Amino acid sequence: MTDLRGSGAETMPRGETPPRVSILVVTWNSWRDLERCLESLRALDYPDTELVVVDNGSTDGTPERLRERFPEARLEANATNLGLPAAVNQGLARARGEYLLLLDVDTEVAEDAVSRLVEFMDARPDVSLAAARIFTPDGDIEESARNFPSFMAGLFGRQSLLTRLFPRNRFSSRYLARENLGRGEPFQVQQVSAACMFMRRELVQETGPWDEGFRCYWIDTDYCKTVHELGRKVFCVPAARVVHHENNKAGKKKSPWRIWHFHLGAHRVFRKHDTWGYLDPRSVVALILLVTRAGLMMVWNATVPRPAEAGPEALAPPALEDERP
Numbered sequence: 367m368t369d370l371r372g373s374g375a376e377t378m379p380r381g382e383t384p385p386r387v388s389i390l391v392v393t394w395n396s397w398r399d400l401e402r403c404l405e406s407l408r409a410l411d412y413p414d415t416e417l418v419v420v421d422n423g424s425t426d427g428t429p430e431r432l433r434e435r436f437p438e439a440r441l442e443a444n445a446t447n448l449g450l451p452a453a454v455n456q457g458l459a460r461a462r463g464e465y466l467l468l469l470d471v472d473t474e475v476a477e478d479a480v481s482r483l484v485e486f487m488d489a490r491p492d493v494s495l496a497a498a499r500i501f502t503p504d505g506d507i508e509e510s511a512r513n514f515p516s517f518m519a520g521l522f523g524r525q526s527l528l529t530r531l532f533p534r535n536r537f538s539s540r541y542l543a544r545e546n547l548g549r550g551e552p553f554q555v556q557q558v559s560a561a562c563m564f565m566r567r568e569l570v571q572e573t574g575p576w577d578e579g580f581r582c583y584w585i586d587t588d589y590c591k592t593v594h595e596l597g598r599k600v601f602c603v604p605a606a607r608v609v610h611h612e613n614n615k616a617g618k619k620k621s622p623w624r625i626w627h628f629h630l631g632a633h634r635v636f637r638k639h640d641t642w643g644y645l646d647p648r649s650v651v652a653l654i655l656l657v658t659r660a661g662l663m664m665v666w667n668a669t670v671p672r673p674a675e676a677g678p679e680a681l682a683p684p685a686l687e688d689e690r691p
Contacts, residue, residue: 386414387480388463391471392453394422397431399472399611404436406474412481416440420457422447450560451576451585458570466570470561473500474609482606483564486552494569494598495590497558498606508610509542510559511602514591515632516541552603556594560586562608572596577638583624584631591639619670629660 389407393400400419407417417439421428423446432441442456458466465484469475479498487496500508539545546553563586573592576585590600633649633656641649 384462384464385416386463387412387465387467387484388416388418388461389467389469389480390418390420390454390457390461391469392420392422392450392457393424393428393471394447395424395426395428396471397424397426397428400428400432401435402611403469403471403473403475404439406476408436409477410475410480411477412484415480416461416463418442418457418460420444420453422449422453449578449580450582451578451580454560454585455575455578458575464567466565466567468560468563468565469608470559470610472611473561474611476607476609479606479608483603486601486603486606487564487566490552490601492599493601495558495563495565495593495600496552497564497600497602498562498608499602499604500559500561500608500610503609503611507547508559508561508612509544509547510561510610511546511553511555511557512543513541513556514594515587546602550604552601552605554599554601556600557587557590558600558602560589561610561612563589569593569598572598577634580631580634581627582631583628584635588635588638591635595639619672620667622664622667625660625663625667629656629663632656 391403419432419439420442421444423444429441429443432439440460442460454468465487467480483496483498487493497511500510502508543555577588580588593600633653636652637644637649643649
């Protein structure tokens with residue numbers, strides 16, 4: 367596990383002033399998404415940034431294309447896919463900024479998003495982690511600034527069938543914190559998505575590395591729970607806008623790998639933060655229910671047709687995606 371204490375300091379040449387913001391993007395076989403994301407970053411109105419890209423063993427030519435198209439990026443190229451948490455830890459250890467912005471590869475950042483996040487965090491030293499308001503490409507709010515999941519979130523989550531059929535039900539509204547959807551001023555929440563996390567370096571040093579026991583899914587919930595347990599505040603800043611071209615949409619065919627690691631991650635975050643450990647009866651019951659749910663989803667998912675335009679990566683392990691229910 368990567369040691370993040372003093373991360374970035376050893377990479378600064380003597381006499382050089384570190385950037386205020388380090389932007390970190392993790393990618394795996396996602397060149398088209400990465401290119402769109404980095405083009406949006408080139409248009410930022412906040413120049414005091416550095417860009418760190420961690421490539422998790424892409425086979426689509428991403429490292430070569432990145433060096434040619436975006437030479438300003440500091441590339442960390444892995445030989446294999448190490449998983450999201452390990453790649454994030456690798457990037458955080460290389461970042462040199464006072465603030466650290468983690469972005470999903472399939473995001474587009476508004477021109478003033480970073481400057482608005484910096485302005486908010488500079489004015490609120492009591493806040494340790496913030497996120498932009500995330501939108502879909504159609505302009506709808508992606509309900510990723512929300513409360514921690516409860517048992518009912520498995521039935522009434524953001525992408526669940528029941529939420530789509532009954533969008534105004536009270537369980538979904540509570541979990542997704544829908545009372546905040548119309549707010550224009552910054553507001554406090556329990557968790558935000560790893561699609562956009564803006565944090566102080568001091569927070570990263572305090573929390574330590576991301577838990578590499580997660581492969582990908584639920585790591586952002588785990589991290590926000592750790593931040594919450596330390597007594598630190600998490601906010602959403604609606605004036606900062608990010609568009610998320612979410613690859614994991616409801617009803618989309620998913621591989622057994624994705625389904626299994628999604629449910630495995632859900633159990634890990636529950637066991638870590640809400641039980642006494644593996645032998646806690648609550649942990650055992652949750653594991654049985656989640657394994658059953660995963661099996662049912664695999665059976666159902668086998669009937670979903672694969673889109674004709676989807677490439678082989680469509681069913682493969684993700685680099686960084688939010689596929690929580």
